[in-house]
Amino acid sequence: MSGEHDASQSGGVPEPATLYVVATPIGNLADITLRALSVLKGVSVIAAEDTRTTARLLDRHGIHTRMVSLHEHNESHRADAIVQRLAQGESVALVSDAGTPVLSDPGAILVERVRSAGFRVIPIPGASALIAALSVAGLAGTAFQFAGFLPDRPTARRKFIASLADLACILVFYEAPHRVVACVRDLARELGGERDIVIARELTKLFESVHRCRLEEAAAWLEEDTDRQRGEFVLLISGVAPQSGRDEEHAARADKVLRVLLAELPLAQSVKMACAITGLRRGDLYARALELAGQRSVTSPSD
Numbered sequence: 001m002s003g004e005h006d007a008s009q010s011g012g013v014p015e016p017a018t019l020y021v022v023a024t025p026i027g028n029l030a031d032i033t034l035r036a037l038s039v040l041k042g043v044s045v046i047a048a049e050d051t052r053t054t055a056r057l058l059d060r061h062g063i064h065t066r067m068v069s070l071h072e073h074n075e076s077h078r079a080d081a082i083v084q085r086l087a088q089g090e091s092v093a094l095v096s097d098a099g100t101p102v103l104s105d106p107g108a109i110l111v112e113r114v115r116s117a118g119f120r121v122i123p124i125p126g127a128s129a130l131i132a133a134l135s136v137a138g139l140a141g142t143a144f145q146f147a148g149f150l151p152d153r154p155t156a157r158r159k160f161i162a163s164l165a166d167l168a169c170i171l172v173f174y175e176a177p178h179r180v181v182a183c184v185r186d187l188a189r190e191l192g193g194e195r196d197i198v199i200a201r202e203l204t205k206l207f208e209s210v211h212r213c214r215l216e217e218a219a220a221w222l223e224e225d226t227d228r229q230r231g232e233f234v235l236l237i238s239g240v241a242p243q244s245g246r247d248e249e250h251a252a253r254a255d256k257v258l259r260v261l262l263a264e265l266p267l268a269q270s271v272k273m274a275c276a277i278t279g280l281r282r283g284d285l286y287a288r289a290l291e292l293a294g295q296r297s298v299t300s301p302s303d
Contacts, residue, residue: 019086025099026129045068083113134236145170193216195240262292
């Protein structure tokens, strides 16, 4: 069948008409495999997300292979050119700026077109910020949902987070420094402040840090020290807790708080304050507040 190969026999010497998807370090330049170095040295050309970034890695290891750029703005055009190279018997390595290509990085279009054209695509595994963060998080369970980068716009971001609120698995996100505080605030608002969050920052780099706390505490922790907001982030959130007797206690407490607030304040303001008091999810409290408001309107005597 076209595109099949025996991976166990694929050594470090690149084969013709083959695309290699090569993982590169996520920070520490020593975190690269011998096989990856051999492939990068031996291919005809390297397709790099940013040739300047990849040049530093290649210089570190004395590799002089020719590079072409492949990023989100030129991937479609560049993919066709790479398929033509493969058709001429050349071998190509795909790399991103850091970690494993295609995961929240360009490359999916290229891989799809190469496979559709009948050429082989071989992974060269290595560093991944996602896997590195999971390995040191200490969160229970093996199942996880990787969501990559959250939407930029606050409304879209909150809506997307809310869609994941009922998942029992670990939630994993990438985040940039200028959005991280707003992101964790929205996570607490939509998921509830009682969940655990692990904030993994600058993994494998000089100022690497891994901090675990409750979601309701995360924004304040980040704001205590502006240095904590620097670098690239992996955020890991514990999944929704299994149903237990405590759920009834939480529901009873929420009802009590909402009834007091609704007697004095508009519904939206009552829900906002109830979120702050209970740490429960806004969506759940809003739905319950609507129910309580409806009951009150039915049982209240008419004027």
